[in-house]
Amino acid sequence: MVFDLFSGKGESQIERIEQQIQEMLAACGRTIDIATDALFGRVAPSEVGETLRKSDRAVNRLEREIRRELVVHAGVRGASADIPAILVYMSIVKDIERLGDYAKNLWDVANAGADITGLSEFDRIQRDVAWVRELVDRTAKIFAERDAAAAQEALNEADAKLDEFDAMVIEQLTSDRPSREGVPIALVARYLKRISAHLMNVMTAVVMPLDRLDYWDEDKADRW
Amino acid sequence: MAESPATTERTGGVPRWLRPILVLGFLYLFLVGVKGLETGIKVFGVDAAERIFGYVSSPVAGLFAGILATVLVQSSSVTTSTIVGLVGSGSLSVAAAVPMIMGANIGTTVTNTLASLGHVRRGAEFKRAFAGATVHDFFNVFAVVVFLPLELATGFLSKSATAVSSLLAGSGSVAAAPGKSPIKAAIKAPVALIEGSLTDLGLHRGWVGSLILALALVSIFVALVFVTRNMRVLMAGRMEAGFNAVLGRGAGLGAMILGVVVTVAVQSSSITTSILVPLLGAGVITLENAYPVTLGANLGTTVTALLASLAADRPEALTIALTHTLFNVFGILAFYPVPLVRRLPLRAARALAEVATRRKRVVLAYLVAVFVVLPLVGIVVFR
Incomplete structure (x- = not known):
């Protein structure tokens, strides 16, 4: 470990934190895959429960590591510490960590015995999950490249998708179908919405000023 | 955040x-400063210098003088380098300098204790930060309590340092080869130039000596400040x-080596120990994990005095610098390997932090008493 002092070019550890954020997003992507495999009946929920929890624990561990590293960065750099970057990372690692939690919630729906494979919304939910899964990868790429144009495009797309998820929840609230059908659909739509919203929060770091992080979905007129 | 922060x-x-x-x-300026100190004393008159240092000829007074001087300049490196320069000039004996060096070790701990005050308004955070800062104080105080009487009774530290110093002289090392070293030749030239210029002005020798001394002290101080700033x-x-690795893997020899390496690199134990304070306050490093880093910093800071000895002609300068190193090595050997003994400074620091968190006045009383009043009274009483 002390040899770390002599190795490399001595760049800021912010580079390392960037890599860890990518690792977190990749791990969240895997957690969502495991959860939705269970939800879509591809595997038995009990079979993948431990793998899913392990993957989520890896995300949590990375979140704590990043926080510690940010404190070290501030302590070592003192007045020259990159304070805005520290605040951004503190904010977005929390958002990324929540992705894992919502993925677990999706698995919980499957583990509770819900079967959505025979429902009329199944194809649509499969498409939505594929879209959310792709959004995870897009977010990782956009954040790594600080691609503002791609971020704005993805944010607009996701913003519209949030409305669709909301509509799906409201549709279940007002329908007369049995709760064993309506509740899982509403929960899944709700969790997909939260995953999308947290990914949007991460992307706001690329296009929004620090004080407006997480506020993409409010004050639409002031957005730009 | 349109750009990657890493850029x-x-x-x-x-x-x-x-x-x-x-x-x-700045390292060159530092060595010139130490050489200037030696030259200034010689011009000033070694007798006059001996009269000045006669005030602190008692070991206890010397210890307190070391504490006070370090508190005033906020750098043990400045104090120890000055002591090395004084020993190198022959105006201060190794025996008289040893307690001063030990005092400098204690005095330097005030900086991170002051740094911990930044957390004073947040109870739990302050308790951790203050304990982390004062564990350095307790280690140094305990080491002095054990080793100063031993040194006074047996001279084991200075004798060991003399032996190592002679060994190095035998090996023809740079520090112990007066007159032959190119480093010494390079640092003598500007000092001789300044001395000659001041003498040519027709100033009294006392004034020439005083001016050289003042310039030397300023050079040492400025050089160390800027070496630290740039190296940081x-x-x-x-x-x-390095710190991330320590946080990830816990305490031990690695953490101690980290403390040594960082301190040698930035030439300041206060930087290393002050970095630990916010990490302790935030709770991302435990007192047990921070403690060996602090001990390593204590050891690493002795390199400055060893560097200073490069500028001195007398082998005693190297001896006192090595005494500083050996004092810290023996301190670590006494207070780290045995778990029961290792816990003493940790327990003392935690107990003080507990009291200080409950009664904030204790913090001020501690700082003023240990770092100002006690040294002042000690110098007056024991001189």
Whole structure:
């Protein structure tokens, strides 16, 4: 470990934190895959429960590591510490960590015995999950490249998708179908919405000023 | 955050490539300062200097003088380098300098204790930060309590240092080869030039000596400040990596080596120990894990005195610098390997932090009493 002092070019550890954020997003992507495999009946929920929890624990561990590293960065750099970057990372690692939690919630729906494979919304939910899964990868790429144009495009797309998820929840609230059908659909739509919203929060770091992080979905007129 | 933060590392306006050159330049100025100290004393008259240091000829007074001087300049490196210069000039004996060096070790702990005050309004955080800061104080005080009487009774530290110093002289090392070293020749030239210029002005020798002494002290202080400042920027990334590794893997020899390496690199134990304070306050490092880093910093800071001895002609300068190193090595051997003994400074620091968190006045009383009143009274009473 002390040899770390002599190795490399001595760049800021912010580079390392960037890599860890990518690792977190990749791990969240895997957690969502495991959860939705269970939800879509591809595997038995009990079979993948431990793998899913392990993957989520890896995300949590990375979140704590990043926080510690940010404190070290501030302590070592003192007045020259990159304070805005520290605040951004503190904010977005929390958002990324929540992705894992919502993925677990999706698995919980499957583990509770819900079967959505025979429902009329199944194809649509499969498409939505594929879209959310792709959004995870897009977010990782956009954040790594600080691609503002791609971020704005993805944010607009996701913003519209949030409305669709909301509509799906409201549709279940007002329908007369049995709760064993309506509740899982509403929960899944709700969790997909939260995953999308947290990914949007991460992307706001690329296009929004620090004080407006997480506020993409409010004050639409002031957005730009 | 349109740009990757990794691309926005701040360098304080000085190009990175220039900083190593600046460090070398300031190290040269530092050595010139130490040489100037030696020359200034000689011009001033060794007798006069002996009269001044006669006030602190008692070991206890010397110890307190070391504490007070270090508190005033906020740098044990400045104090120990000055002591090395004085020993090198022959105006201060090794025996009289040993307690001063030990005092400098205690005095330097005030900086991170002051740093911990930044957390004073937040109870739990302050308790951790203050304990982390004062564990350094307790280690140094305990080491002095054990080793100063032993040194006074047996001279084991200075004798060991003399033996190592003779060994180095035998090996023909740079520090122990007066007159032959190119470093010494390079640092003598500017000092001789200043001395000659001041003498040519027709000033009284006392004034010439005083001016050289003043310039030397300023040079040492300024040089160390700027070496530290530049090295901190140059080493920041590696320091972060090192601290992250310690946080990830816990205490032990690795943490101690980290403390040594970082302190040698930035030439300041206060920087190393003050970095630990916010980490302790935030709870991302435990007192047990921070403690060996602190001990390593204590050891690493002795390199400055060893560097200073490069400028001195007398072998005693190297002896006192080595005494500083050996004092810290023996301190670590006494207070780290045995778990029961290791816990003593930790327990003392935690107990003080407990009281200080409940009664904030204790913090002020502790700082003023230990670092100002006690040294002042000690010097007056024991001189």
